[in-house]
Amino acid sequence: MHKLDESLLSPLPPFSKLGKTQIRTILDQATSRRIESGAAVFHEGALAERFFLLLDGTIRVVKTTADGEQVTSIHIPAGQLFGIAKALSRTTYPATARAASEALALSWPTTLWDNFVTEYSGFATETYKTVGDRLGELNTRVIEMSTQHVEQRIARALLRLISQSGRQVEQGIEISFPITRKDVSEMTGTTLQTVSRLLSSWEKNGLVTSKRKKIIICNPHQLAILGEA
């Protein structure tokens, strides 16, 4: 393992208040790992022996139901902590984390968690902010699923994705990792057929462009309007 640079961590919220030496210590305790696209970082129900920081890529957090259906609960963008079961005093991971595209993550043994919380000022606050954000996101998911139609849910899901992991390209803003119709359906509680039909019709109206595993939003504003009604 080659030596990690301090500039990796210093701009990230959980570590932004720390000095050079502290960051050095943290990095020296870290294990870095490359995760290939589609591979799992950890599995639902497994003992939470480590917690992670995503340096690059996107992680998809997925739950599998008793009858084998997949439901995506959130996407984690680069720069965020994940697998932080300890923060919720859980001993096992509540869901499976899978790389949506090739990803790079640091990790530390969970035994260091309490250490991080007490030693590094701002670490606890920032992680709980993340927890709070995720709670908020799940909450809006529940509300959307209770009150809105499929079209609006999908529109909003796409907008959320580009706001979190969007990349400006010529035709608009694209989702920066490969994503299929099926993936979108698992995020929104629908079927891939319905997603396909909607994307086709949106493409006809110039709202989006899509190739295989790739979605580009050409007209976010118009899509946002669709997401309300």
Next chain:
Amino acid sequence: MHKLDESLLSPLPPFSKLGKTQIRTILDQATSRRIESGAAVFHEGALAERFFLLLDGTIRVVKTTADGEQVTSIHIPAGQLFGIAKALSRTTYPATARAASEALALSWPTTLWDNFVTEYSGFATETYKTVGDRLGELNTRVIEMSTQHVEQRIARALLRLISQSGRQVEQGIEISFPITRKDVSEMTGTTLQTVSRLLSSWEKNGLVTSKRKKIIICNPHQLAILGEA
């Protein structure tokens, strides 16, 4: 305000590790308040100036959508903390808390939060366990809404209610606070008509009994089976 007894807090998880004097101090800083049925304890978006402990009754946490629809995100049973925006480093309450029946709560100014966390061992851990549980509950809500039919969602919602706030009565287990068809529909993302139809049909099969604002589960086991399929 009459003096509060220490035995109120000592059995509750967030305070269970504390000594008599510590509990005395905590109680002396508390304000106690009776909330009449249907009244709000705090409103969505309001500044989170206090955090609460529910001593008696049940709190319904509700969000209102832009177009005026209500969605219930969770119910809080007696003995739990709520309004703990500070734990998620939020400055405002994310939802409205309303008494489902007459309720009694203690509260403290949010400024004391950090104090509680550092002074009282186990307080932080226990509150984050609560946060974790609520995250888990929202997660299963999302999964249920994505993968299950109305009948199963309602069955499970009722089972969750009795496991959390159930009271043994002659005919079975009743939900210990007044609850209407509309309330159930707001918990499950359906309509009161559908809830009414299902309850009627379940009543025909002896699964439940219900009067106005009252639901009794006569056969939890059978209902659990319905909740799967």
Next chain:
DNA sequence: CGGCAGTTTGATCCCGGTCAAAATATGTGG
């Protein structure tokens, strides 16, 4: 150039929402 993973499109069906109206409780004031 197979073969597989992903996408598209069509046809059909049914769950559960919506609209409507009546029946039943509960509460209130005279």
Next chain:
DNA sequence: CCACATATTTTGACCGGGATCAAACTGCCG
């Protein structure tokens, strides 16, 4: 204690959004 207003529940009729089933099509990879 009754009459009336209001909240809750029930039931019926209808219909439409999306799921489901099915089949063809299109890239992409080895």
